[in-house]
Amino acid sequence: MTRVDENQQLFDYERCVKASFDAIVPVLKRISALQHEEGFEVQAQAIAREQLGFGLPAEILEDAWVNQLDMRRLFAWCLFETYRRFCDEFFTEAPLGSVEEEQAFHTFIQDCGFHTLDVSPCADGRLAHVIRYVLRLPYRAVRRKSYAGAMFDVDDSIQKWVETEMLRLREGRPNDTDMPTRYLKVAVYHYSSGDPDNQGCAAHGSDATRAAQGGLDQLSAFRQAIENSFCCGASIDLLLIGLDTDTDVIRVHVPDASGDMGLERYLDADEVRKQTLRLSAYEAEARITELVYATADNVAPGMAKLISRLIANNFSQIDYVRAFHGEHYEDIGHAERFIGAGIGFEEVQLRNLTYFAYLDTVEEATQDLDVGVSIFTKLNVSHGLPIPVVVRYDYHGQVPGARERAIKRCARVTDALTARYAKLAESGLLHTLQVVRDCNVGGRIEVLACSVNAQATQEARG
Amino acid sequence: MTRVDENQQLFDYERCVKASFDAIVPVLKRISALQHEEGFEVQAQAIAREQLGFGLPAEILEDAWVNQLDMRRLFAWCLFETYRRFCDEFFTEAPLGSVEEEQAFHTFIQDCGFHTLDVSPCADGRLAHVIRYVLRLPYRAVRRKSYAGAMFDVDDSIQKWVETEMLRLREGRPNDTDMPTRYLKVAVYHYSSGDPDNQGCAAHGSDATRAAQGGLDQLSAFRQAIENSFCCGASIDLLLIGLDTDTDVIRVHVPDASGDMGLERYLDADEVRKQTLRLSAYEAEARITELVYATADNVAPGMAKLISRLIANNFSQIDYVRAFHGEHYEDIGHAERFIGAGIGFEEVQLRNLTYFAYLDTVEEATQDLDVGVSIFTKLNVSHGLPIPVVVRYDYHGQVPGARERAIKRCARVTDALTARYAKLAESGLLHTLQVVRDCNVGGRIEVLACSVNAQATQEARG
Structure with missing residues (x-):
């Protein structure tokens, strides 16, 4: 049942x-090794263009001799430039x-x-990558809002x-209220099969049961x-x-007839896969x-249909990991390249x-951001490299003033970030x-703006 | 047309x-004058009970001899206790x-x-007091959200x-969508007729035209x-x-047939009052x-009806001010007793x-809070008295978890306030x-909590 061609494309x-x-x-x-040589600037630009595909800002290179x-600024500059090019390609x-x-x-789904x-x-x-890779769903058709520990904001969901x-009642979008369909909220928690005590969810102290319980409590609160x-x-x-972030295997907590789920009542996609490996596609689907x-009592037929699809889709991802990475990913731990903060980031499906946190304000999202900064303190700061943070707000262009409001939000959140992590920012270890x-x-x-350039401007003025 | 009995009750x-x-x-x-006398505590309690109606916290009085x-703590404590009693009476x-x-x-209105x-x-x-006094409307029937300079949050309004x-479409509340009614958004700016350059709107530099333009721009942005x-x-x-905050006279910028308003195209309630003074109630209403x-072209009949009512209602308030305060209020400037921050404050109709700011986070409401703190720096801090801030969140008790979320919000906003105005808070000049x-x-x-007690607890521990 694995989509081999799709796997190759995705890979x-x-x-x-x-x-x-x-x-x-x-x-x-x-x-860096060349920085005190003659003709350094020309050499550096040549290497960057060849290896990275773009030149470097002259003013950073020019000052090297003094x-x-x-390197912190140069690293942040290159990372943001790579991000920009990645976005342009995506869109x-x-x-x-x-x-x-x-x-x-x-x-x-209807x-x-x-x-x-x-x-x-x-x-x-x-x-x-949970939407496009793990569950193999079209990312534009799914609302995705990420929170540390999957502890989503109930008021935002309401x-x-x-x-x-x-919109359904007024404009019949995406369907009319005559159709007996409902809003489905999904929480995705995680754990590590290979190193459960260290590589699980940081927000839940690497405890899979606590992570599952947290998601379940939040879901119940939303429904109530x-x-x-x-x-x-x-x-x-x-x-x-x-x-399971080591292997991308999912476990689905199948809801019973009344929509209730149990922490221990789940279906493991890899177990299902083992039981269906030798069957034809048709037989496998039925199985x-x-x-x-069989996992819960009187599962609603529509819910069963959706879960069956998600599990079958996940088979492709399980094979993806096996085919290209072996028994598990090499990077079972954190290896994020940057933090994304704000609303948007549709392009991030990898x-x-x-590490990304859906947020309106730093004040409400301190938990999410602190987790992210602590991850990047280990990944980057401990090696002397800065934490790159992309602050991003998507807006609806047909609404006058929406772009201006998004710009103001960007500036406000950036200021709040810089204030909260002032020591890192002052020593050039946090760039936005x-x-x-x-x-x-x-x-x-x-x-709109970049702290790398702001610093440059300030230095030029000072 | 003045409601004399109502005026007496309100006064x-x-x-x-x-x-x-x-x-x-x-x-x-x-x-204070008694604090080093013998039997101070007993005397102080007696005075407080007689004059304020409540006793004072013993532990503050006990420490006076050392x-x-x-006085800062004692003042904040008394103010918060008075606020609590005021709320209890109101509700x-x-x-x-x-x-x-x-x-x-x-x-x-329908x-x-x-x-x-x-x-x-x-x-x-x-x-x-604009809803219950100036416009004489039932406060529970009107949504009121205050912002510095009436510069309301467009996204919140959307x-x-x-x-x-x-709710109209789904539950027919407050009326069914068959009824051709619309959502009416009102912005109320202000100015001072007696001292326009100093006692106007602080958020707009005491400039009445800028204040009106600000409100108008925000309204247009919301509609678009x-x-x-x-x-x-x-x-x-x-x-x-x-x-006009000196006299409570309103001016209404009457919208034309297409709903557009002009800064100069308004009706002044006091002018209208002068023209109707000698008429019978029936004639006055017609006039x-x-x-x-006559103020705008082809005013929609429903809108004309509402504005006529607001102006007639305002007559009572104009007479209220004249009868009880003379040509204008004695306190034409600021004389607020405390700052209210958060969501709620239905009881504040005076x-x-x-000074109150509708807010979810300090981060988004810094402008509103800075204006408030600067007002209270003149009113209280300059006399050595603290700024009392009530942080308040109303919640819907039928939603499980709503109370807990409101409590968390209170604590978060209080922390953010204390951090933003750290110097004031540390010197006991800001209490929450x-x-x-x-x-x-x-x-x-x-x-839930009060900084006066927190300090007491801390001292007891330290």
């Missing part, structure tokens, strides 16, 4: 993007998108009895539910809030999924469905590329890039 | 509440509420073509619009956002009102309506009692009271 894309980020350190090492090359070439698949998926799929994975970078139901706030039988459906029904994007046009990102 | 209530706050300083002065009485005795009036008003009245006045305490339309984000002719109605229609309230039950406030 080529992943390898290519990660290679562009991973080229930065070796190239900067080479350039003290030494400012102009749509390497992971397919409009047909998106439409087919909308029909499929057949299953859902009009919205709202997923909150953990903010951990090892889950950033607000989204209200908006969704309003909807049921108690609105009349006429308002409710939602819930689904809890666990992810998956049978196993889903594992261990980004401010970015907005008109998500209605579907165009490129717009770079 | 008795205002005088009584303010007297309870204003008794604090004279009582503390008397107590250094001297901690148990409903001195300003009338269910019949509320229902009649709902019918009336007749005018509106299903929601959402008012954003300036956060300035001299506008805190969210409220979405929720409102969803609704029109561009939703289809099927979605729109809202807008109204801009100016308030008001005539003047409303002029110059509270944390309060939540279940607004579904309509009950009393629940006091």
Whole structure:
């Protein structure tokens, strides 16, 4: 049942993007070694253009002879430039998108009895590929909001539910309220099969049971809030999924007839896979469905259909990891390249590329950000490299003033970040890039400001 | 047309509440003079009980002999206790509420073509009575969210619009979508006729034109956002009102047929009053309506009806000020007793009692809070008295977890406030009271924590 061609495409894309980020350190090492040689600037530019595909800012290179090359700034500059190029490619070439698949998926989930799929994975970078890779879903058809420990904001979800139901009632989008479909909220927690005590979820102290319980509690709170706030039988459906970040195997906590889930009542996709390996595709599908029904009492048919699909999809990802990485990923721990903070980041569909936190304000998201900064303190700061943070707000361009408000938000959040992590920022160990994007046009990102340049300007003035 | 009885009731209530706050300083002065006398504690308690109606915390009095009485703490404690008693009276005795009036008003605004009245006045305490006193509206029937300079958050308003339309479509609340009614957003800016350059709106540099323009721009941005984000002719109605905080006279910027308003095209309630003084009530009403229609082209009949009512209502308030205060208020400047920060404060319907800022986070509301702190630096800190801040979140008790989330928010916002105004807080010049309230039950406030006690506890420990 594995989609071999798709796996190859996904792998080529992943390898290519990660290679562009991973080229930065070796190239900067080479350039560093040359910094006191004659003709340094010309040599450095030649190496950068050849190896990275872009030139370096002249003013950083020019100053190298005085003290030494400012590697922190140069590293941050290269990382942000690589990010920008990665975004441009994503939004102009749509390497992971397919409009047909998106439409087919909308029909499929409505057949299953859902009009919205709202997923909150953990903010951990090892889950950033959960939609497009692990679950093989079209990313544009799924709402994804990440929070540390998958502990999503209940009020934010209520607000989204209200908006969704309003659009259905008022404009028949995505379907009319005559259709008996519901809003489905999914939380994805994670654990590490190979090193459970160290490589699990940082927000839950690497404790898989606590992580699962946290997600389940948040889901229940959301459902109760909807049921108690609105009349006429308002409710939602819930689904809890666990992810083994070593192997990308999922476990699905199958809800029973009343929508309740148990921490111990789940179906492990790899177990199912073993039981279906020798079957024909048709038999395998039937067997998956049978196993889903056997996990909980009177599973709703639509929910069973969706879960069966998710498990079958996950087979491809399990094979993906085996084929390209072996028994498990080599980087079972954190290896994110940057932090993403704000609203947007549709382009980040790759594992261990980004730690990202969905946020309106630093004040409300300190837990998410502290977890991210502590991860990057180990990854980067301990090696003398800065933490690169992309602050990003997507906006709806058809609304006058929306771009201006997004720009203000970027600046406010950047200020708050710089204030909260003042010591890191002052010593050049935290750099920020401010970015907005008109998500209605579907165009490129717009770079507003960058701490690397701000510093340069300040120095020039000082 | 003046409601003489209502004026007397409103005045008795205002005088009584303010007297309870204003008794604090004279009582503390008397107590201060006694602090080194024998039997001080007994005397102080007797004075406080007699003059303020409550005893003082023994542990503050007990320590007076060592250094001297901690007047900052004692002042904050008395103020918060007075606030708590004021709230309890408000929520148990409903001195300003009338269910019949509320229902009649709902019918009336629907007749005018509106299903929601959402008012954003300036956060300035001299506008805190705008709903119940200046416009004589039932406060529970009107949404009030205050922002410095009336510069309300457009995204927050969009969210409220979405929720409102969803409830109409889904539950027929407050009316069905068959009824051709719209959402009306009102911004109230202000100016001072007596001292325009100093006692106008602090957020707009005491410039009445800038204040009016600010409100108008924000209203237009909100309407455009609704029109561009939703289809099927979605729109809202807008109204801009100016308030002379010396006399409580309003000016209404009457919208024309297309809903547009002009900065110079307004009707001054006092001018209208002069033209109707000698007319019978019936003739006066007709004359008001005539003047409303004469102010702009083809005013919509429902809008004209609402504005005529607001102007007639304002007559009572103009007479209120004349009867009880003379040509203008004595306190034409700031004289707020405390800052209110958060969501709630339904009980604050009195002029110059509270500077209040509607906020989710300190990060987003720094402008509002900075204006408030600068006002209180002049009012209190310059006399050695602390700034009392009530941090308050109302919640819907029928939603499980809502109370816990409100409590967390209180603590988060209090921490952020204390961090932002650290110097004031450290020197005992900023005190906070944390309060939540279940607004579904309509009950009393629940006091969670108070910096006065926290300090006491810390000292006891240290």
